[in-house]
Amino acid sequence: xxxxxxxxxxxxxxxxxxxxxxxxxxxxxxxxxxxxxxxxxxxxxxxxxxxxxxxxxxxxxxxxxxxxxxxxxxxxxxxxxxxxxxxxxxxxxxxxxxxxxxxxxxxxxxxxxxxxxxxxxxxxxxxxxxxxxxxxxxxxxxxxxxxxxxxxxxxxxxxxxxxxxxxxxxxxxxxxxxxxxxxxxxxxxxxxxxxxxxxxxxxxxxxxxxxxxxxxxxxxxxxxxxxxxxxxxxxxxxxxxxxxxxxxxxxxxxxxxxxxxxxxxxxxxxxxxxxxxxxxxxxxxxxxxxxxxxxxxxxxxxxxxxxxxxxx
Amino acid sequence: xxxxxxxxxxxxxxxxxxxxxxxxxxxxxxxxxxxxxxxxxxxxxxxxxxxxxxxxxxxxxxxxxxxxxxxxxxxxxxxxxxxxxxxxxxxxxxxxxxxxxxxxxxxxxxxxxxxxxxxxxxxxxxxxxxxxxxxxxxxxxxxxxxxxxxxxxxxxxxxxxxxxxxxxxxxxxxxxxxxxxxxxxxxxxxxxxxxxxxxxxxxxxxxxxxxxxxxxxxxxxxxxxxxxxxxxxxxxxxxxxxxxxxxxxx
Ligand SMILES: Nc1ncnc2c1ncn2[C@@H]1O[C@H](COP(=O)(O)OP(=O)(O)O)[C@@H](O)[C@H]1O
Ligand SMILES: [Mg+2]
Numbered sequence: 031x032x033x034x035x036x037x038x039x040x041x042x043x044x045x046x047x048x049x050x051x052x053x054x055x056x057x058x059x060x061x062x063x064x065x066x067x068x069x070x071x072x073x074x075x076x077x078x079x080x081x082x083x084x085x086x087x088x089x090x091x092x093x094x095x096x097x098x099x100x101x102x103x104x105x106x107x108x109x110x111x112x113x114x115x116x117x118x119x120x121x122x123x124x125x126x127x128x129x130x131x132x133x134x135x136x137x138x139x140x141x142x143x144x145x146x147x148x149x150x151x152x153x154x155x156x157x158x159x160x161x162x163x164x165x166x167x168x169x170x171x172x173x174x175x176x177x178x179x180x181x182x183x184x185x186x187x188x189x190x191x192x193x194x195x196x197x198x199x200x201x202x203x204x205x206x207x208x209x210x211x212x213x214x215x216x217x218x219x220x221x222x223x224x225x226x227x228x229x230x231x232x233x234x235x236x237x238x239x240x241x242x243x244x245x246x247x248x249x250x251x252x253x254x255x256x257x258x259x260x261x262x263x264x265x266x267x268x269x270x271x272x273x274x275x276x277x278x279x280x281x282x283x284x285x286x287x288x289x290x291x292x293x294x295x296x297x298x299x300x301x302x303x304x305x306x307x308x309x310x311x312x313x314x315x316x317x318x319x320x321x322x323x324x325x326x327x328x329x330x331x332x333x334x335x336x337x338x339x340x341x342x
Numbered sequence: 343x344x345x346x347x348x349x350x351x352x353x354x355x356x357x358x359x360x361x362x363x364x365x366x367x368x369x370x371x372x373x374x375x376x377x378x379x380x381x382x383x384x385x386x387x388x389x390x391x392x393x394x395x396x397x398x399x400x401x402x403x404x405x406x407x408x409x410x411x412x413x414x415x416x417x418x419x420x421x422x423x424x425x426x427x428x429x430x431x432x433x434x435x436x437x438x439x440x441x442x443x444x445x446x447x448x449x450x451x452x453x454x455x456x457x458x459x460x461x462x463x464x465x466x467x468x469x470x471x472x473x474x475x476x477x478x479x480x481x482x483x484x485x486x487x488x489x490x491x492x493x494x495x496x497x498x499x500x501x502x503x504x505x506x507x508x509x510x511x512x513x514x515x516x517x518x519x520x521x522x523x524x525x526x527x528x529x530x531x532x533x534x535x536x537x538x539x540x541x542x543x544x545x546x547x548x549x550x551x552x553x554x555x556x557x558x559x560x561x562x563x564x565x566x567x568x569x570x571x572x573x574x575x576x577x578x579x580x581x582x583x584x585x586x587x588x589x590x591x592x
Contacts, residue, residue: 203459211449211465212458218435218446225433228395229447229508230421231455239456 047201051194060190061259066298067197068255073279073290075247078204080276081285082213083240084220086143088272089130089150090248093123095267096153097249098256099163102172105257107162112175112183116253123249124242126153131241135234147269154267168263172256183257193258200250205287207243216240281322283329292331347409348373348512348542349394349425354403356389356566363389365566366403371512376534376543378557378574380550382586385563387546388430391514394544395427396420407512424511428518430546432497436490440481440500443489444472447507472507479503479533495526502530506537513537515545519552531555554578562586 054063072094079085101119104110110118134145157163164170174183183189207213219226219233226233256262265271274297282293297315304311326333349371356364364386371377379387392398394405396417405413412420421427435443448468449455457464476482479499484492489500498518505513518534519527531552534543538556547553553560554574562569562577564586570577577583 206461207458209462210458210460211452211454211462212456212460214438214442214446214449214462214465215455217438221435221437222433224397225429225435226446227397227417228421228427228429228433229504230418230426230450232416232418236456239458243458 048198051198054194055187055190060186062298062302064190064193064258066295067193068251068258069275069278069294069298070291071197071200071254072248072251073275073282073294074201074204075244075251076275077279077284077286077290078207078247079240079244080279081289082208082220083216083237083244085237085241086276087130087134087146087241087244088143088269088276089146089148089153090245090275091267091269091271092130092150092153093127093245093248094252094255094271095157095262095264096126097123097252098262098266099157099169101253101256102169102262103162105175106169106172112177112257116250116257119253119256120246120249123252124246127242127245127249128238130245131238135237135241147272150267150269150272154264154269157264157267163262166264168261169256170261172260172262174257174260189258193254196250196254200247204247208287212236212239277319279329281319281329283332283335286329286331286335289329289331293329296330346373347371348407349544350406350409351390351394352404352406354390354393354405355401356386356393356398357401363566364393367563367566367568369561369568371542371544372559373542374540375558376538376545376556378553378560379544379546379563380548380553380560381563381569384565386566387563388516389566390563391427391516391544391546395425395514397427421508424508425514426505426508426510426512427514428501428505428516430516430520432494432501434489434492434497434500434504437488439486440476440489440492441469441472441485443500444475444504444507445469447504448472475503475507476500478506480529495522498522498526498530499533502533502537510541512542512544515543515547517546517548519547519549527552550578 076087076090079087097119100122101115104115104118105112130146130149133149134142137145158165174189176182177192181188183192215231215236219231219236223233252266278293278297279290281296282291283289300315300318301311304314328336347370351367351369353366353368354364355362355366367390379390381387389398393400396415400413404411407423407425435446438446445465445468448471449465454460454464473482473485476485479502481496481499481503484496489497492500502518515534519530522530527549535556557574560574560577561571562583569586570580570583
């Protein structure tokens with residue numbers, strides 16, 4: 031990643047991102063837009079781990095899903111406010127991330143990925159077994175409530191803009207993490223782990239922090255989802271969700287800032303417009319993915335960036 | 343007596359699935375010396391480095407640093423004690439600029455390396471020192487070039503600058519001049535001589551004129567065992583050393 035982006039370009043990038051997000055609910059259904067944002071945040075969280083720490087997790091749905099359920103429980107049963115419910119969900123996801131990280135980081139490569147998948151299956155099993163999750167039906171009727179006691183999120187525009195504000199804040203935090211002293215060490219570890227060790231870095235502790243941050247942010251996406259969509263289902267903790275987010279991140283371009291969001295937008299849009307084709311959607315999505323990955327290894331955004339830097 | 347030994351191994355053995363790569367080597371590195379480790383390919387020199395820096399666990403034997411047992415210490419901790427290694431293949435962080443590479447070494451003592459909320463700009467307080475270190479190896483003009491794009495000789499120079507940023511007490515250099523052109527070899531040899539002042543250097547080197555020029559003590563390894571030890575004149579006169587070198591491509 032070369033610093034070809036000037037301050038102006040970064041400002042323009044953020045400005046267009048904000049403009050796009052503000053215009054979105056007037057162009058498409060707010061629920062559709064919220065779904066995209068939630069998934070984009072989820073994929074960006076995964077990308078922090080995959081693209082910048084070089085760790086492939088196949089269990090990220092566990093963080094998304096557990097946070098969604100816990101947020102739902104807090105809002106519906108315990109009567110917590112929106113923010114506190116979400117914070118509780120995020121805290122649970124972060125704690126879960128710590129456990130996953132401590133266990134999975136003992137191994138690397140494909141074994142690391144398999145351990146995350148295995149642990150996520152344990153979480154899935156627990157969610158199915160626990161009575162308060164509603165089993166096959168999921169947790170329904172999660173109240174949106176009032177933000178800070180006065181802003182009624184029952185209104186779908188208000189809910190959309192709240193979702194968008196959280197997305198932007200989280201997106202900013204991910205950018206900051208990548209471009210921080212910690213991010214520098216993370217990049218060094220990804221590029222040459224033995225060298226980082228020889229410079230005195232306890233690389234496992236850095237990877238663990240990256241894992242917990244990624245889990246917490248995936249949890250934030252789940253919490254947001256629970257409030258915005260007002261339900262949490264088994265689909266949120268299922269392994270398919272973990273696989274799908276890896277796919278979308280690769281499609282958009284891992285290790286790029288906008289890649290995961292672009293990947294999500296592509297897949298969700300495609301699924302939306304092809305919905306009438308029924309189960310063929312999965313086949314078409316799969317085929318598109320295979321073709322894209324074979325032709326454009328770096329993903330959509332990665333390829334565009336490579337093209338631009340070759341020109342300059 | 344042992345206090346002037348900065349690094350010592352006692353009967354260190356390393357087996358890889360039954361294959362003995364290092365067989366009962368006892369090495370004594372004196373504080374302030376430049377100690378050469380030479381021997382034919384496959385003699386176990388890199389493995390010795392891996393054992394000394396704890397990148398590989400020993401099968402048997404003891405490793406002492408300043409007289410303290412470090413045989414079971416994690417590798418990053420050994421590095422923080424001041425025993426820092428370079429790698430046989432050049433080890434740089436390819437997508438980071440030369441300046442950022444050196445800064446990675448400088449930033450750990452700053453204590454902000456876990457701060458994911460701080461801007462990387464906060465590291466710019468280290469830039470002056472990083473540039474000075476780059477200038478030491480003639481890289482000042484390439485500070486903003488990604489390390490991956492540097493030519494091989496320059497990468498090795500950058501690796502050295504990064505290592506020196508830690509101000510190591512003991513420097514372990516694995517073939518610092520390997521793959522370099524004649525000019526670069528001379529430059530790196532001069533640099534090693536310069537940085538060796540006030541430090542201890544243990545180096546693996548195939549270029550015997552560099553070894554003759556720099557090293558106070560030389561240990562010759564062959565098939566995992568010490569074949570000879572002494573000054574360059576002593577070991578080069580040793581018939582078994584000559585035989586080992588003629589017997590295989592040095
Ligand atoms: N990780 C390893 N696994 C198995 N064998 C190894 C490993 N590392 C080194 N060896 C073997 O140990 C011997 C010594 O290797 P090395 O220390 O790299 O030699 P040198 O650096 O002296 O050329 C070689 O025969 C090599 O194949
Ligand atoms: Mg070697």
